[in-house]
Amino acid sequence: MNRDVLDRLLQEVSPTNELAEGGSAFEDQTVVFTGKLPELSRSEATEIIEAEGGRVTSSVSGVTDLL
DSSP, X not given: OHHHHHHHHHHHOOOOOOOOOSSOTTTTOEEEOXXXXXXXXXXXXXXXXXXXXXXXXXXXXXXXXXX
């Protein structure tokens, strides 16, 4: 069923591999990591978020965008 829907959708659109222009992936986003990160250390994950324009904090608050 899902494959049929996807096939019909692809008949109506023309997908491209172009990257959207604009900010970085986490621009102006506040991120909090909870639990274990299986593939990265917290410092590695923090470096990635910050390199993409985000901010990592240690606790959830009203300004948290991603948990």
